[in-house]
Amino acid sequence: MPDVQGWRAKFGVLGPSTNTIVQPDFDLMRPVGVTNHYSRIFTPNANAVSDESSRAGTEVIASNVLDAVRSVMTSKPDYLVMGMSAVTFFDGAKGADAFVSKVESEAGIKISVGSHACAAALRAYGGVRRIAFFSPYWPTINTEVKRYFGDMGFETVRETCLRCTSWTAIAEVTPQQVRDTLRELDGDDVDAIVQVGTNLSAVREAAAAEWWLGKPVVAINTATYWHALRANGIQDKVQNLGRLLSEF
Known part of the structure; x- marks a missing residue:
């Protein structure tokens, strides 16, 4: 049963x-x-x-x-x-x-x-080759993220890390910070934007940003x-x- x-x-x-x-x-x-x-x-x-x-x-x-x-x-x-x-x-x-x-x-x-889920999501949208991404991490971990996306056939045009100072501080990143970061990463040279870091709340902000940016915005959760x-x-x-x- x-x-x-x-x-x-x-x-x-x-x-x-x-x-x-x-x-x-x-x-x-x-x-x-x-x-x-x-x-x-x-x-x-x-x-x-x-x-x-x-x-x-x-x-x-x-x-x-x-x-x-x-x-x-x-x-x-x-x-x-x-x-x-x-x-x-x-x-x-x-x-x-x-x-x-x-x-x-x-x-x-x-x-x-x-x-693998983010790579599958980008492929589901179709036509995505050049991306930008951001994370709550420090540069050493962003380097790993960029390497992965490169291995999967995506070119990282821009990336940024918010350098959160503890694991719980990641959950304190505000919706306004997310929106500001998305705007900074966007450009005509970017097909899609990805957010990584599961303790960073971006599900709703990514969904809304797809409307005002007019392109895929993938929140990792x-x-x-x-x-x-x-x-x-x-x-x-x-x-x-x-x-x-x-x-x-």
Whole structure:
């Protein structure tokens, strides 16, 4: 018998324990019959005040992922969704594939991750070659994001990092900061803009920006959850959260 609330799919969601944005974002996009079951990746609220400390803090998260996988698997989910993005971009496309393989080998089920989800989203829109992106991170991690997109065939024209000084500070980035950053990144030489960093709230701002910029604007939480739904054959269209969920 299927789960009485998750009768279409039960998603096990992995996210850092410091992340307060990805859970409400994913729940906002959840169709009837799909349930989200969160497993916290133990994450000290590191002070990310330099390239070195930012990278070191991210590596701590990566080292704790499999413990969270083993925990959420006790709920017998049908599929996993990664609610943390930085580690899924490390070492380019081959690094993303290796991360996916490691998690899927442990879990025995498939997973959607932010890096591959963003690439799939850009391809779904069609005609996207040149992108701009922004993150809450420091330059060392942006370098990894740029490398990944390059491996996937996208040219990064511009990028910026907000240099948030702790993991919880990422959730304090305001809607106005998001809008200002999108305007700064836009230009006739950019086909689409991407936001990475799952603890940065940009789902609604990205959806609105598609109207006033007239081009695809991909928020990583939207892309990741969209990817998970479509991977499970769930084609429900969600309105008011951007073209990705309403059209593709």
